[in-house]
Amino acid sequence: MKTRDRILVTSLELFNLCGEPNVTTIDIANEMEISPGNLYYHFRNKDEIIAELFQAFETSIHEVLQSPAEAGLDMMDYWMYVHMIFEKIWEFRFLYRDPVAILERNDKLQKKFNRILDKKRAAALGVINMMREDSLIQMSDDEADRLVTNMTITATYWLNYQHIRHMGSAMDPDDLGGGVHQVMSHIAPYLPPEGKEMLEAVAGTYLDGLSASE
CATH class of the missing domain: 1.10.10 (Arc Repressor Mutant, subunit A)
Incomplete structure (x- = not known):
């Protein structure tokens, strides 16, 4: 290398x-x-290193954020899509642990990070609209708008929340499962009873699998 x-x-x-x-x-x-x-x-300074790492993150996260386009996806498919986004965030988690400290120093990175947030929101809206079209969830356009904002906020700040909650302890990649669950839980109030059961079944299967592998 x-x-x-x-x-x-x-x-x-x-x-x-x-x-x-x-x-x-x-x-x-x-x-x-x-x-x-x-x-x-x-590299003349640390900010040049950060800029290049951010460019790598930007390229990879944009690829992952492409909304799934296949028809007839089930709850597990959507769960795994959100998990892939969390995996990419985990790979570059320093950007999410200290975003203000990093972005305040660089206007260009601020704008790029905001574009990523816009892309996350658009991806979440794409998923929600697919679920609406497939009659998996029912909500108004205004409700969908608020929902995708909450999902974007949760996905963006989950690792920061975990870091604060477990200050002094090493962060665990298994925490991603909890983050995915929190994001997906935002849709629960809009699911019919069978949809809620399906979501909890997927969460149980996934999180139990993580526990069994420890």
Whole structure:
């Protein structure tokens, strides 16, 4: 692996583990056992590293956020779609742990992150409209608008919530299942009784599977 790529991989690992504000370029160089000068040859400062990592995140999250287009999807399909989004967020979770600290320093990243939020919201609306068309849920357009906003907020801040709740403990990727459940739970009030049973059955199957693998 080239040094530039190693810097990005190591930076992502340290940012995710320690939080971006707590990691310096010296920390990255020491972790790699290279000189600071070698690191600065590839990146002039930490913000350049963050910008490149953000670009990788932006590309991958846009691919994942493509709303499922197949007709006749069931609750498990929608659950797994939301889970794939959470997996991508987990891969670049430092961006969600310290968003204000990172985005306040860079107007371009602010705009890009807001575009990702818009894309998340549009993807959620696409899913909700598909479920409405398939008669899985019933709601007005205004209710759908509020619902997708709440789903977007939950997906965006779940890892931050978990970090605060478990301060001092290492975050667990299994926490993603709880996040998916919280996002999907937003639709529960709009489901018919059989739909609610289906949602809880999917949640039980999925979360029990995670517990069994521990």
